[in-house]
Amino acid sequence: MSTTDLPRRVPRQGAGTPRADGTAPAEGTHRREGDRWFGLLLVVTGAAGLLASWVITLDKLKLLKDPHYTPGCSLNPVVACGNIMKSAQASAFGFPNPLLGLVAYAVVIGVGVSVLAGARCPRWYWLTFNAGALFGVAFCTWLQFQSLYRINSLCLWCCLAWAATTLLFWYVTAHNVRRGFLPAPRAARAFLHEFTWALPTLHLGAVGMLVLTRWWDFWTS
Numbered sequence: 001m002s003t004t005d006l007p008r009r010v011p012r013q014g015a016g017t018p019r020a021d022g023t024a025p026a027e028g029t030h031r032r033e034g035d036r037w038f039g040l041l042l043v044v045t046g047a048a049g050l051l052a053s054w055v056i057t058l059d060k061l062k063l064l065k066d067p068h069y070t071p072g073c074s075l076n077p078v079v080a081c082g083n084i085m086k087s088a089q090a091s092a093f094g095f096p097n098p099l100l101g102l103v104a105y106a107v108v109i110g111v112g113v114s115v116l117a118g119a120r121c122p123r124w125y126w127l128t129f130n131a132g133a134l135f136g137v138a139f140c141t142w143l144q145f146q147s148l149y150r151i152n153s154l155c156l157w158c159c160l161a162w163a164a165t166t167l168l169f170w171y172v173t174a175h176n177v178r179r180g181f182l183p184a185p186r187a188a189r190a191f192l193h194e195f196t197w198a199l200p201t202l203h204l205g206a207v208g209m210l211v212l213t214r215w216w217d218f219w220t221s
Contacts, residue, residue: 035115041171042112046105048164052157053101060085060096073156078215083153089146097143101161104136108168123181130172130182137169144207148214163204170200 059071063085073081084090090097111129114121140162147154174192176182184192192199212219 035118038171038175039112039115041167042115043109044112045164045168046108046110046112049101049105049161049168050109052161052164053098053105056081056085056098056155056157057096057102060090060098075156078154078218079156080153081155081157083151084147084155084158087146087151089143089151092139092142104132105164107132126172126176126179126181130176133165133169133172136165140165144210148210154211162207166203166207167200170203171196174199 055073059069059073059081062069063071063082069082071081071085073079074083093100143158144162147158173182174196177184177189177192
């Protein structure tokens with residue numbers, strides 16, 4: 001029997017042995033798990049924003065038919081969705097704002113589903129998505145200022161959209177920093193890997209404090 005007839009021994013792949021794609025098994029497993037959670041977060045935030053946009057759109061249509069219609073989320077002098085919907089800021093681009101949300105949040109859901117399906121997208125794709133999320137959170141910040149200090153009313157459905165957009169922006173940004181799509185120091189990448197939740201928590205906490213202090217007398221009366 002020649003040596004060529006002997007069965008070749010295939011070396012076992014240890015825990016630290018790299019795969020063909022250059023990642024260790026533990027790293028690859030961790031990344032897939034992280035992708036699943038990230039994709040789920042995109043779907044959930046997109047669905048929350050889409051729900052808010054849909055409800056506001058329906059109420060806006062009812063207001064157009066009947067100017068005296070009172071939306072169901074108009075609960076008191078402060079939480080008064082009707083005041084928001086009737087304001088000029090509610091059509092910042094010449095059409096009702098929630099129509100923009102119907103399109104944008106549907107795209108977010110689509111991206112989340114693609115991540116859950118295992119899609120691998122290039123750098124330009126994620127940077128474009130990040131730019132859209134930045135526009136969304138900037139627009140929400142402008143709407144928050146208008147709501148608190150110009151219109152002097154709150155809309156609960158708007159608040160849901162604000163929260164969803166804030167979570168979306170920070171988690172997409174953290175994803176891009178961790179993957180190297182956005183340049184950042186190693187310390188920033190490590191922080192976002194372990195404490196991604198801290199930034200949206202601080203952001204939403206600051207908005208909550210502004211809402212609390214803006215109508216402090218009303219909340220405490």
